[in-house]
Amino acid sequence: MTQVNRYLEDKAMDHIDHALGRPVDPRAETHRNYFYVIGETDLRREMASSPHWQSDGKTREGEYFSVTAEGRAALAAHLKAVGDKHRRWVVSYAGYQMEVVAISRAKARYSKWLDISDVNDSLSFGQFQRNSKVRLA
Numbered sequence: 001m002t003q004v005n006r007y008l009e010d011k012a013m014d015h016i017d018h019a020l021g022r023p024v025d026p027r028a029e030t031h032r033n034y035f036y037v038i039g040e041t042d043l044r045r046e047m048a049s050s051p052h053w054q055s056d057g058k059t060r061e062g063e064y065f066s067v068t069a070e071g072r073a074a075l076a077a078h079l080k081a082v083g084d085k086h087r088r089w090v091v092s093y094a095g096y097q098m099e100v101v102a103i104s105r106a107k108a109r110y111s112k113w114l115d116i117s118d119v120n121d122s123l124s125f126g127q128f129q130r131n132s133k134v135r136l137a
Helices: 011-019 042-049 069-081 105-117 125-131
Strands: 035-038 053-058 062-067 087-093 096-102 132-136
Touching (some): 011 062, 011 069, 035 042, 087 105, 096 105, 105 132, 125 132
Antiparallel strands (some): 035 062, 053 062, 087 096, 087 132
16 A cells, blocks of 8 residues: 555645656656646646646536646645655565554554454554564565
């Protein structure tokens, strides 16, 4: 998982974040990169004139846009400026390496324990904590 559940107050940056699928690192390859705008709106005109967006085609009703490398860099700088703490972590347990997005080592460990305890209800958090390791990805 490399997506983050977040909302950015800066609407322009939030649109870029949304178009990229809210990635942990917007500079990395993302599973999505599009934003569709319907109608002749201010948003459509702003995107068409912004170096953060490029047009990927028009339909009768609207226009598709994708985020440029400059837009990705701007989002990365914005996330750093607002202090976004989401990071990719790797939790190791029972020979498995599991990636998770969290804001701290402790939250990464707890998140993976919740996933595992769904299928192994006899595993206490204490047991998991003693037998697992967490590192930045």
